[in-house]
Amino acid sequence: MVPRRIICCTDFSYNSEPARELAVDYAKAFGARLTLVHVIDSSLFPTYVDWLGDEIDQILARTKEAAETKLQEIANKCGDLSDIKTCCEIGSPAEKIVGVANDEAADLIVVGTHGHTGVKHLVMGSIARSVLRTAHRPVLIVEASPLG
Template sequence: MSQYKQILVPVDESPISYSAVEHALALAKSQDAHVTIVSVVAVDPFVGVDFYAIAPAITEYFMQAEKSAQLRLEDIKQSFIRDGIEVDTRLVHGVSPTEGILQVADELNVDLIIMGSHGHTGLKKAMLGSVAQNILTQCPIPVLIVKE
C-alpha cells in the first residue's frame, strides 16, 4: 500500500461526509498523514433568477451556508486534533464543489482524496450531478469513495 502523507477530505452537511471523515481519521492515523478538510460553498444556486428581487435572500443564504460550513469544519477538525493528527481546514467559495476540491488538491499536492458518495444513479444522478463522479473522472490522484 502506498504511503499517504497529504490527505484531502471534502465535506458537506451530509451524513456520508462524516463516514468519509471516519475513514480519513483511521487512515491518517495509520499513515501518520496530514489531513486537510475542505468545504465548498457552491456558486450561486439562484442562477437565472432576477438578482435584484432576491438579493437579500441570496445574501442570507450565503451567510448561513458559510457559517454552517465553518462550524462543520471546526467540529471535524477537533476530531483529528483529539487523535493527534495534523489537520488544517479550508473554506472555498465562488466555484462549483468539483472545482473547489480539485483546486485545493492541486494547491496542496495531496496524495489521496477521501470523500463520500450518496450513490445516486440514473435520472437522480443526471439531475443532481455527482461531485464524487466528477472528482473520479477528473482527478489524477487516488480517490477513496465511501458509500452509504
C-alpha cells in the same frame, strides 16, 4: 504509495460520515495531514437577481462563516489527529475540491457518495464522478450505507 496529505470532502450530510471516518483512519495510520473541505455550491444562489444587490454576497458570507464553524466542529471530533486543517470554498464543488487538492499537493482525495442508482445517481453521484474524472491524483470514493 503512502499518503502524506489527504483531502476529505464533506457536505455535512450523514452520507459523508463514512468517507470522513475512513480519511481520519488513514491519516492516523500513515501520519498524514488531513484537510477537511466543504464547498458551498454557488450555482444554488441566484446570481441573475440584480435587485438583491449586495444581499447575495452577505448571504454567501454568512453561509461560509457557518460552514467554517461546522468544519471546525468536525475537525475537533477527529480525536488525537495531530495535523488537521479545514478549508471552505464557494464555487463549483468538483472544481474547488480538485483545486484544493492541487494547492495542498494532496496524495489522496476521499469523497463520499450517496450510493444511488438510476436517475438519483445522475444527480447525487455527479460531484464524486467529476472529481474522479478531473483530479490527476488518487481518489477514493466511499459509498454511504443504504440506511444513510
